[in-house]
Amino acid sequence: MLAETLRARRQEREILLMTHIVMGYPSFDASLRVVEAMVEAGVEIMELQIPFSEPIADGPVILHANQGSLQAGSTVERCLTFGEEVARRFDIPFLLMSYYNILFKYGVEAFAQRMAEAGLAGAIVPDLPPEEAGDYLAAMAAHDLATVFIFSPNTSDERMARIAAVAQGLVYCVARKGVTGADTAFSDELDAYLARCRTATDLPLALGFGVKDRADVDFLRGRVDLAVIGTQTIRVMEEQGVDAIKPFIEGLRS
Amino acid sequence: MPERGYYGQFGGSFIPEILVATFDELIQAFEEAKADPGFWKAYETLMGSYSCRPTPLSYAENLTEHFGGARIYIKREDLNHTGAHKANNVMGQGLLVKRMGKSRVIAETGAGQHGVATATMAAKFGFDCTIYMGEVDVQRQRPNVFWMERLGATVVPVTEGTRILKDAINEAFRDWVTNMDDTHYALGTACGPHPFPEMVTWFQSIIGQEARGQVLKETGRLPTRVYACVGGGSNAMGVFSGFLDDDVELVGVEAGGRGLDTGAHAARLASRDASLGVAQGYKTYFLQDDDGQMRETHSVAAGLDYVGVSPILSHLKESGRVRFAAATDQEVVDALSLTIRKEGLIPALESAHGFVQAFKEAPELSRDDVILINQSGRGDKDIFTVADAFDDPNWRQFIRDKAEEYDAR
Numbered sequence: 001m002l003a004e005t006l007r008a009r010r011q012e013r014e015i016l017l018m019t020h021i022v023m024g025y026p027s028f029d030a031s032l033r034v035v036e037a038m039v040e041a042g043v044e045i046m047e048l049q050i051p052f053s054e055p056i057a058d059g060p061v062i063l064h065a066n067q068g069s070l071q072a073g074s075t076v077e078r079c080l081t082f083g084e085e086v087a088r089r090f091d092i093p094f095l096l097m098s099y100y101n102i103l104f105k106y107g108v109e110a111f112a113q114r115m116a117e118a119g120l121a122g123a124i125v126p127d128l129p130p131e132e133a134g135d136y137l138a139a140m141a142a143h144d145l146a147t148v149f150i151f152s153p154n155t156s157d158e159r160m161a162r163i164a165a166v167a168q169g170l171v172y173c174v175a176r177k178g179v180t181g182a183d184t185a186f187s188d189e190l191d192a193y194l195a196r197c198r199t200a201t202d203l204p205l206a207l208g209f210g211v212k213d214r215a216d217v218d219f220l221r222g223r224v225d226l227a228v229i230g231t232q233t234i235r236v237m238e239e240q241g242v243d244a245i246k247p248f249i250e251g252l253r254s
Numbered sequence: 255m256p257e258r259g260y261y262g263q264f265g266g267s268f269i270p271e272i273l274v275a276t277f278d279e280l281i282q283a284f285e286e287a288k289a290d291p292g293f294w295k296a297y298e299t300l301m302g303s304y305s306c307r308p309t310p311l312s313y314a315e316n317l318t319e320h321f322g323g324a325r326i327y328i329k330r331e332d333l334n335h336t337g338a339h340k341a342n343n344v345m346g347q348g349l350l351v352k353r354m355g356k357s358r359v360i361a362e363t364g365a366g367q368h369g370v371a372t373a374t375m376a377a378k379f380g381f382d383c384t385i386y387m388g389e390v391d392v393q394r395q396r397p398n399v400f401w402m403e404r405l406g407a408t409v410v411p412v413t414e415g416t417r418i419l420k421d422a423i424n425e426a427f428r429d430w431v432t433n434m435d436d437t438h439y440a441l442g443t444a445c446g447p448h449p450f451p452e453m454v455t456w457f458q459s460i461i462g463q464e465a466r467g468q469v470l471k472e473t474g475r476l477p478t479r480v481y482a483c484v485g486g487g488s489n490a491m492g493v494f495s496g497f498l499d500d501d502v503e504l505v506g507v508e509a510g511g512r513g514l515d516t517g518a519h520a521a522r523l524a525s526r527d528a529s530l531g532v533a534q535g536y537k538t539y540f541l542q543d544d545d546g547q548m549r550e551t552h553s554v555a556a557g558l559d560y561v562g563v564s565p566i567l568s569h570l571k572e573s574g575r576v577r578f579a580a581a582t583d584q585e586v587v588d589a590l591s592l593t594i595r596k597e598g599l600i601p602a603l604e605s606a607h608g609f610v611q612a613f614k615e616a617p618e619l620s621r622d623d624v625i626l627i628n629q630s631g632r633g634d635k636d637i638f639t640v641a642d643a644f645d646d647p648n649w650r651q652f653i654r655d656k657a658e659e660y661d662a663r
Contacts, residue, residue, distance in 0.1 A: 053547040054533045056427045057270045063414055076545045100268055101532045105546030127268045152272040178432035
C-alpha cells in the first residue's frame with residue numbers, strides 16, 4: 001500500500017522528500033507546527049521518532065532532541081496520540097521511528113494494533129535486524145503496516161536480497177558509515193552502491209544520512225526515489241525557529 | 255546465517271545494519287580462535303608473562319576464625335597487571351585484534367579499570383586507543399584518567415544522558431559505526447550483542463579454571479559456595495565458568511546502593527525493579543520504566559553502576575543455577591574495612607560486594623565447608639573513592655593542603 005502511494009507520487013515528481021521529527025522536541029505544540037509546515041512545503045512522507053534514552057544509531061543533534069523530549073516529559077502514549085492526530089489531519093503517510101525496546105515494552109502486537117488504529121503507515125526500527133524481527137514482522141503484517149528496513153554500503157548483495165524479502169513500503173539506504181547528522185560526500189562513488197540497492201528490490205529507495213541542502217537533493221534526482229532530511233531540519237529549527245522550516249523545505253526542490 | 259547468541263530468551267544481536275558486517279567478521283575471528291588450540295596457549299603464555307597468571311588462591315585464616323563457620327578462600331584477581339580481572343578480557347581481545355589486522359581499539363569504562371586495561375593493551379600491542387568515559391565517572395576516577403592518558407589513550411568524557419557507564423557504551427558504538435574498518439570495540443563485560451557475552455566469558459573463564467584446580471589441590475574438595483560481584487557480569491561469569499557442572503552453589507552479588515527499597519541501586523536480578531528489555535544491542539533484564547526508558551542507577555562502586563546485566567547471568571538466574579543477592583553501600587564499606595584489618599587485603603569496592611554476602615553466610619556453614627570469593631580487583635589504586643567511602647577526615651585535609659599548594663604556585 002505504502003509502496004503504491006509513493007510510486008504514484010513519484011510519477012508526479014522526480015524526487016520525493018521524507019522528513020523526520022523527534023516528537024515532543026522541544027514540545028508537542030512545536031512538533032505539530034513543524035509537521036504542518038513540512039506538509040505545506042510539500043513533503044511526501046514523514047518519520048515521527050518516539051524518543052528513547054539510548055539512541056545508539058543517532059548522532060549528537062538527534063540524540064539531544066531525544067533527551068530534550070524525554071526531559072520535557074514525553075511518554076510513548078503521548079507520542080502515539082500525537083501520531084494519530086497528525087495522521088488524521090494531514091493527507092500524507094506517516095511512519096513511526098523508534099528503537100526496538102519501545103515496541104518491545106509496549107508489546108509488539110499491541111503496538112502494531114495501536115499504529116493501525118491511529119492510521120499510521122508503518123515503522124522504522126534501526127536496531128532491529130530481520131533476524132531478530134520475527135514477532136515484529138508477524139504483528140505488522142497482521143495489521144497491514146509497512147516494515148521499513150535498512151541497507152548500508154557494507155551490506156552484501158546476498159544480505160540485501162534477504163532484507164528485501166521482508167521489507168515493505170520502501171527501503172531506507174544509509175548513505176555512509178557513521179551516525180545521523182554528519183556530512184556525507186555526495187559523489188559518483190555512491191552509484192555502485194545504489195545500483196546494488198536497485199537490483200535488490202523493486203521498492204522505492206530512500207537515501208538518508210547527511211542530506212542537508214538543495215545540492216544534495218539535486219544529486220539524488222534520478223538516483224533514488226526519496227531524499228531523507230533528518231538532522232538538518234532540527235538544526236534549522238534550533239537556529240532559526242519553527243517558521244524557518246517551510247521555506248527551508250520548499251528551497252530543497254524549487 | 256551466523257548464530258546470534260541466545261541463552262534461553264536472553265541475548266541476541268540487536269544492531270544497526272551498518273555494523274552487521276563488522277559483527278560477522280568478529281564472530282568469524284572468534285570462532286577461528288576458539289577452534290585453534292594455539293590461540294588459547296598463546297593467551298595463557300601472554301597472561302603468565304605479562305600479567306600475573308595463574309593468580310594465587312589465598313586462605314583467609316583470620317576471617318575464617320572471625321566468623322567461625324566455613325573456611326574462606328579468596329581468588330586474587332586483584333594481582334593481575336592493572337589491578338583487576340579486566341586484563342584477562344582485554345589482552346585476549348588484543349590478540350584477536352592482531353589476528354583481524356586492525357590498528358585501533360576503543361572501549362567504554364565506568365570505574366576506569368577497563369579503560370586502563372585497554373589503554374595498557376593498546377600501548378603493548380601498538381594500537382591507537384580512544385576510551386569513552388561518562389563525565390560523572392571522569393570526575394570521580396581522575397587517577398585512572400591520568401594513567402589512561404599517560405598510556406597514550408585519548409579519553410573522551412561523555413556528556414550525554416546520565417553521563418555514566420551506559421552512556422559511554424552508546425558513544426563507543428557511535429565511534430564504531432563510523433570507524434569499524436580499522437577499529438575494534440573492546441567491550442569490557444559479558445554484555446552487548448553476540449559474540450561479546452560469550453567471548454568475554456571465554457577469556458574470563460581462565461579465572462574459574464584456575465580456581466577450581468587450586469581449591470581442589472588446597473582443600474581436597476570443591477567449594478560449597480562461590481561468591482562474585484556482578485556489574486555487567488564478567489568476573490562472575492569468569493569464576494562461575496569453572497563450577498557450572500559441579501554441585502557448587504553460585505552466588506552473584508549486585509549493587510544494593512542505598513537499599514533496594516530506595517530505588518537508588520543497580521540490582522537487576524536481586525530486586526524486583528528490573529524488567530525484560532532490549533538495549534545496547536542485547537536482550538536482558540534492565541532497570542527501566544514502563545515505557546522502556548532506562549532509569550538512573552546508583553552504587554558506591556562505579557563498576558557496578560549499570561542498567562543491564564549479562565544475558566548469560568539472566569539465563570542462569572531464570573534456570574535457578576545462580577542465586578543473586580545485593581549489598582548496600584554501607585555494608586560494602588564495612589566488609590572492606592574488616593577485610594583490610596583482618597587479612598591485609600584491599601579489595602576494590604566492586605569486589606567487596608561479594609565479600610558482604612559471603613560474610614553473611616559463612617557463619618551458618620561448618621568448618622568442613624569451603625567458600626570461595628572472587629576478589630576481582632584491588633582497592634588501593636582507587637584511593638580517592640575509597641577514602642570518600644570511609645569519609646576519612648585526614649585524607650580530606652591532605653587534599654585541601656594539596657590544593658593550596660597548587661594554588662600557591
